[in-house]
Amino acid sequence: MEPRMIANKKPFSLKGFFLQWEWMLVVLFIAVTVMNINLSEYYWNYDSLRDATMSFLDKAFIVLPMVFVIILADIDISVGSIVALSSVVMADLYSQGVPMPLAMAICLAVGLLSGLINGILIVKFKELSSVIVTLATMIIYRGIAYIILEDQAAGKFPEWFSYLGWGYVGDIPFILIVFAVFAVLFGLLLHKTTFGRRVYAMGSNPTASRYSGVQVDKIKIIIFMLAGLMAAVTALFLTSRMGSTRPNIATGYELDVIAMAVLGGVSTAGGKGRMIGAVLAVFLIGYLRYGLGLINVSAQTLLIIIGLLLIFAVMIPNLKRKRASSRNA
Amino acid sequence: MAEFVLELNGITKIFPGVKALDNVYFKLKPGEVHALMGENGAGKSTFIKVITGVYQPDEGEIYLDGRKVEFKTPNESKKAGIAAIYQHVTCYPDLSVTENIFMGHEKIGRLTKRILWNNMHAEAGSLLRELGASFSPKTQMGALSVAEQQIVEIAKALSLDAKIIIMDEPTAALTKNESEELYRIVDKLREQGKSVIFISHRFEDMYRLASKVTVFRDSKYIGTWDVDEIANPDLIVAMVGREITQLFPKKESVVGEELLAVEGLGQTGYFADVTFTLRRGEIMGLTGLVGAGRTEVCQALFGISAYDKGRVLLKGKVLRVKSPLDAMKHGIGYLPEDRQKQGLVLQWGIGRNITLPSLRKWSKRGMLNPAAEAETTKRLAEKVNVKAGSIFDLVSSLSGGNQQKVVFAKLLTADLDILILDEPTKGVDVGAKSAIYEMISELACSGYGIIMVSSEMPEIIGMCDRVAVMREGRVAATLERDEITQEAILQASMVDEAPLAEQL
Amino acid sequence: MNERGLANAALEPAPHNAGFPKKSFSANIGKFRELGLLGFIVLLSLGVQLRNPSFLSWENINDIATNTAILSILTIGMMLVIVTRGIDLSIGATLALSGMIAALTVYEYPDLNPMIALLLGVAVGLVCGMALGFLVSRMGILPIIATLGMMNVFRGLTYQASGGKWVSAHQMPDSFKQIATGSVLGINNLVFIAIVIYVAAYFFVNHTRTGRQIYAVGSNPDSAQISGIKTGKILWLVYSIMGGLSGLAGVLWVSKFASAQGDTAAGYELNVIAACVLGGVSIAGGSGKISGIILGTVLLGILNNALPMINVSPFWQMWIQGTIILVAVIINAVVKRGIDRNNLMRRKI
Numbered sequence A: 001m002e003p004r005m006i007a008n009k010k011p012f013s014l015k016g017f018f019l020q021w022e023w024m025l026v027v028l029f030i031a032v033t034v035m036n037i038n039l040s041e042y043y044w045n046y047d048s049l050r051d052a053t054m055s056f057l058d059k060a061f062i063v064l065p066m067v068f069v070i071i072l073a074d075i076d077i078s079v080g081s082i083v084a085l086s087s088v089v090m091a092d093l094y095s096q097g098v099p100m101p102l103a104m105a106i107c108l109a110v111g112l113l114s115g116l117i118n119g120i121l122i123v124k125f126k127e128l129s130s131v132i133v134t135l136a137t138m139i140i141y142r143g144i145a146y147i148i149l150e151d152q153a154a155g156k157f158p159e160w161f162s163y164l165g166w167g168y169v170g171d172i173p174f175i176l177i178v179f180a181v182f183a184v185l186f187g188l189l190l191h192k193t194t195f196g197r198r199v200y201a202m203g204s205n206p207t208a209s210r211y212s213g214v215q216v217d218k219i220k221i222i223i224f225m226l227a228g229l230m231a232a233v234t235a236l237f238l239t240s241r242m243g244s245t246r247p248n249i250a251t252g253y254e255l256d257v258i259a260m261a262v263l264g265g266v267s268t269a270g271g272k273g274r275m276i277g278a279v280l281a282v283f284l285i286g287y288l289r290y291g292l293g294l295i296n297v298s299a300q301t302l303l304i305i306i307g308l309l310l311i312f313a314v315m316i317p318n319l320k321r322k323r324a325s326s327r328n329a
Numbered sequence B: 001m002a003e004f005v006l007e008l009n010g011i012t013k014i015f016p017g018v019k020a021l022d023n024v025y026f027k028l029k030p031g032e033v034h035a036l037m038g039e040n041g042a043g044k045s046t047f048i049k050v051i052t053g054v055y056q057p058d059e060g061e062i063y064l065d066g067r068k069v070e071f072k073t074p075n076e077s078k079k080a081g082i083a084a085i086y087q088h089v090t091c092y093p094d095l096s097v098t099e100n101i102f103m104g105h106e107k108i109g110r111l112t113k114r115i116l117w118n119n120m121h122a123e124a125g126s127l128l129r130e131l132g133a134s135f136s137p138k139t140q141m142g143a144l145s146v147a148e149q150q151i152v153e154i155a156k157a158l159s160l161d162a163k164i165i166i167m168d169e170p171t172a173a174l175t176k177n178e179s180e181e182l183y184r185i186v187d188k189l190r191e192q193g194k195s196v197i198f199i200s201h202r203f204e205d206m207y208r209l210a211s212k213v214t215v216f217r218d219s220k221y222i223g224t225w226d227v228d229e230i231a232n233p234d235l236i237v238a239m240v241g242r243e244i245t246q247l248f249p250k251k252e253s254v255v256g257e258e259l260l261a262v263e264g265l266g267q268t269g270y271f272a273d274v275t276f277t278l279r280r281g282e283i284m285g286l287t288g289l290v291g292a293g294r295t296e297v298c299q300a301l302f303g304i305s306a307y308d309k310g311r312v313l314l315k316g317k318v319l320r321v322k323s324p325l326d327a328m329k330h331g332i333g334y335l336p337e338d339r340q341k342q343g344l345v346l347q348w349g350i351g352r353n354i355t356l357p358s359l360r361k362w363s364k365r366g367m368l369n370p371a372a373e374a375e376t377t378k379r380l381a382e383k384v385n386v387k388a389g390s391i392f393d394l395v396s397s398l399s400g401g402n403q404q405k406v407v408f409a410k411l412l413t414a415d416l417d418i419l420i421l422d423e424p425t426k427g428v429d430v431g432a433k434s435a436i437y438e439m440i441s442e443l444a445c446s447g448y449g450i451i452m453v454s455s456e457m458p459e460i461i462g463m464c465d466r467v468a469v470m471r472e473g474r475v476a477a478t479l480e481r482d483e484i485t486q487e488a489i490l491q492a493s494m495v496d497e498a499p500l501a502e503q504l
Numbered sequence C: 001m002n003e004r005g006l007a008n009a010a011l012e013p014a015p016h017n018a019g020f021p022k023k024s025f026s027a028n029i030g031k032f033r034e035l036g037l038l039g040f041i042v043l044l045s046l047g048v049q050l051r052n053p054s055f056l057s058w059e060n061i062n063d064i065a066t067n068t069a070i071l072s073i074l075t076i077g078m079m080l081v082i083v084t085r086g087i088d089l090s091i092g093a094t095l096a097l098s099g100m101i102a103a104l105t106v107y108e109y110p111d112l113n114p115m116i117a118l119l120l121g122v123a124v125g126l127v128c129g130m131a132l133g134f135l136v137s138r139m140g141i142l143p144i145i146a147t148l149g150m151m152n153v154f155r156g157l158t159y160q161a162s163g164g165k166w167v168s169a170h171q172m173p174d175s176f177k178q179i180a181t182g183s184v185l186g187i188n189n190l191v192f193i194a195i196v197i198y199v200a201a202y203f204f205v206n207h208t209r210t211g212r213q214i215y216a217v218g219s220n221p222d223s224a225q226i227s228g229i230k231t232g233k234i235l236w237l238v239y240s241i242m243g244g245l246s247g248l249a250g251v252l253w254v255s256k257f258a259s260a261q262g263d264t265a266a267g268y269e270l271n272v273i274a275a276c277v278l279g280g281v282s283i284a285g286g287s288g289k290i291s292g293i294i295l296g297t298v299l300l301g302i303l304n305n306a307l308p309m310i311n312v313s314p315f316w317q318m319w320i321q322g323t324i325i326l327v328a329v330i331i332n333a334v335v336k337r338g339i340d341r342n343n344l345m346r347r348k349i
Helices: A014-018 A021-039 A046-056 A060-071 A079-095 A100-124 A126-149 A159-166 A174-192 A194-204 A206-211 A216-242 A253-263 A275-294 A299-328 B044-051 B074-079 B097-102 B117-130 B146-159 B176-191 B203-209 B232-240 B294-301 B324-329 B339-343 B350-362 B370-383 B400-413 B430-445 B457-463 B486-494 C002-011 C020-051 C058-083 C091-108 C114-137 C143-162 C174-181 C189-207 C209-219 C221-226 C231-257 C268-278 C290-309 C314-345
Strands: B006-015 B018-028 B033-037 B059-064 B067-069 B082-085 B164-168 B195-199 B212-217 B220-226 B258-267 B271-279 B283-288 B309-314 B332-335 B418-422 B449-453 B466-471 B474-480
Touching (some): A021 A275, A046 A174, A046 A275, A060 A079, A060 A174, A060 A194, A060 A216, A060 A253, A060 A275, A079 A100, A079 A126, A079 A216, A079 A253, A100 A126, A100 A216, A126 C314, A159 A174, A174 A194, A194 A206, A194 A216, A206 A216, A253 A275, A253 C143, A275 A299, A299 C143, B006 B044, B018 B033, B018 B044, B018 B059, B033 B044, B044 B082, B044 B195, B074 B082, B117 B146, B146 B176, B176 B195, B176 B203, B195 B203, B232 B486, B258 B294, B271 B294, B271 B466, B271 B474, B283 B430, B294 B332, B294 B418, B324 B332, B350 B400, B370 B400, B430 B449, B449 B457, B457 B486, B466 B486, B474 B486, C020 C290, C058 C091, C058 C189, C058 C268, C091 C114, C091 C143, C091 C231, C091 C268, C114 C143, C114 C174, C174 C231, C189 C290, C209 C221, C209 C231, C221 C231, C268 C290, C268 C314
Parallel strands (some): B033 B195, B082 B164, B283 B449, B283 B466, B332 B418
Antiparallel strands (some): B006 B059, B059 B067, B258 B271, B466 B474
8 A cells, every 4th residue: 555645734725725714804893993993083092092092901810811711611600709808818818917928929829719619520420510600709709899898899909909990001002911911922822832721622522532632620720720720810810900999890790701701702611712803802892892982872772782792703603503404404 | 925024136235436235135034033144244234234225226126015115204104013133232221121122102191191010010021021030120231241231221112112123233232141041032022923134143143043044145045945854064164155365465474472371360240261372473362252251351451441360471571551652662563453542633733643642752852743643654654554635644545454554653653562563454454454465475574473363264274373363252273273273263263162164 | 501511410410429219219309399398388387377367267368369369470471481491580570570560551551451451561571572582592691690670670671661750550551550459260260260271281291282392492492393393482482481470460469569660570480490300390490280289389378478477587488499499400400310219129130
């Protein structure tokens, strides 16, 4: 038998390149920008855009690990509560005299621990699914925040703490730089490492992954820990921006975060999606909100828009799949 | 009334590339229990699906009570009085027995449209009593044993007032006592004038129940005999037919030191007392009927599931693998039975699938090295001779044989001593089969110890140095190279007590 | 993702580390869980009574009953949704929206027959539920995503409808407020409505074909499809029922508390889910009994009432509720594993 030659270079396809979901997001992004410029004369200048970016980036930190979670075909709806819990713990410790840097480290540790608990419960009780586990811990974590602070607000942080949310490096917001660093790190983790490759494998076929020696339980726990950790990072920046905290902060963040990830092209069926899409979706939704806010669209209407956006973002790929399968039949 | 309640003439069914049924005949009298026998892949299941209307034949006619019929859907055949009981019971584990029996044809009050529970429970109760079952119709289905669930399926067939009942390997998952129970029930059905088509691998079943036996081989009709007319050896020849020729490129390998010793391994509900050894360069066959516990043993060895009794020695040291990764680190690899579900990520290309088990090798501190990865996968894909244009071709676009080659390539990436191959040629066409045999033989020569699970007699006989035959979760016999014959394997895997050798 | 998780759990053999006695014990919980729940309710009541003698007063029991009535109505719908392996997080928002629209209507037309306001609320809820059912059954969107998204849409619509304002007690006609305070045959209307709905639900769930098909779909969707059950229609129906009941509950809520706000019943869906899992409704689908959810709601209703009475800080309530859900689902799962394990042990080799 003659040896067969198998190519190991991928031919570049122009059509394939432009058929990517991310281009759709770019087009939408331009549309939103054009719309916003037309709607408000205050939109198109550097200062205003910069401030807008600073105001919506806090929750964007959670989108990064949420991409991993959804690629696993799981979901984490407890992230908003983890933000509240870690923020409240930090504020409470600081008000009791713990030095601020230590309180911040504990804030991150609380996030990590919360994620660890989620992960362990999901792995140990597979029949419960991540939906019900994180639903329960969502209530529990926020419940603990209420137990700690009751209906009080806690604040009076040191002066330098506000730099996190309000500071600049040169003319660039500090929070944007931190986000960019994290986004690159998470992007590398997902696309360039063995870890990321295994995550995609688990999302597409968990059984085959396990049979191929992928430590599925360990990876799942790590990912939920990352989600908890990034929720705590969000807590740092959000608390810094607000100057104080309450047990009810970050309510509904899980919806925004999931909507951004799904709009970014991450499939809820698992195994598909890219970091760049999710990052684009963060800015798309952020500027859309900001623009609509400029023309005094109420927060409540924004709720409706985000909700519908989420539904449409999941519906479009489903419709495509439906059409494809009916064509085959 | 016609002489035959069911008659199939010259049925041919063609799937793309394969003739699944080639001009087969079947005649069933009222009140007759008719056994349908043949090897795996002989076409029995396809034939059943033609009768039940799941498939439509490309040629041939079906007569029911002497009238020509065509079944376009399973419902049409159900209405005509044909009920099939499949090997894997399809039921609603959370619902009661009564509901499982009547799902789809509940008894409904005329005026109020309410379900007439009392009537249904009563009828279910009397059906179950008739079948000699001792459990109440109000029991939850999931709480029943497999045997009891099968009785419920039979009750369902009776409640539909079926004239013809088809049982597809009903005893495969049953213990000896449970099988006795089933025999009694089938006897009763016959007394009631029902006709039964009985598919089984066990001679015991056939001798105990059937009056006629029809044999298929390689999708063709071989013949129909009265059961007391045909001797056991003749039947085996009819089923297997071909001589085992030098189809198998088995090369003599140097058998080395002992790699693996399994001692008294047991897992509640699946297998018990499994003992065997494996040496370097050896191909050890693990055979027996489907459901005899072969796959479960392999999965326990590979760390997919845990065993609760016995121990495993790897190169003389006791080893308890905790996970597949752990098993692979210790040099044990597993080629799973279901390559689509367990072996491959179908949405992925060939290359990525090949490197999944050993990503570490093409990475530095966790960062992948795509160039090295592509180079290796190209080399491996060419080595196992996958028919594809590029390593980026999706595995879902490959044929079964080529998919299996990709799974083999996955095993070659890791440093292994022991390969466990679970049905390596299942669903693979003939050409690819011989390529896979060649590969297995070469692997043995190059020093791997190989455990090959297979239901296909020819490949077990052609390839293996030693064979362990499993029956109902236990090793029924271990045969050395010169003892491996079809008769010996059949005897060990099917016959319960009477030794076949004496009958010969 | 729900279904994939289930499939995996079913495929993989249960862990083999637990011993025999523990298993048969957990299987027994399954048999006697309702009795146990009842016993727990009695013990809890007695305990609270010792701490606060006014707990078992007629007045307080009446209070518990009316409060629990609304919860219990929602629990029926949620049970059906969970039986089909779904979940509905939008019901708090649906309740608020229909309650708000009913309140605004009676505010505009004070002479309106309260029955019409009631029907209007049900209709609004039904529309919401049908929209959800469409997304889940026809568009194939996961229930968690669909209901999370629509929850915000409904909540936003509630604020839009009211313009961000409240409808308060003095803006509602007495006839409307009497829906909740009036009585039939000496039984408070709310309790009466709940009883009627429970009787109807009991009949529907246990004695009609459609009712049983809901369980069949949840127990084994593939089998259900094969035996000719229209799975999509069943799903649609279940979410519609849930919506209709939420609409009804919305009107009753607004009438009882004599106020309609944008954030009415925010997070109430969690109470309802807690009542279901406490009552033994399996998150894996296919099982759940009316008698179970009655006990579940009663227990939750008593807890909600008793905690303040024995001076548990209101700030502890959220944590307690979450812990109850988590512990209840874990117990359900362990019991189910015990039963499966017991069934496996019956296989002799």
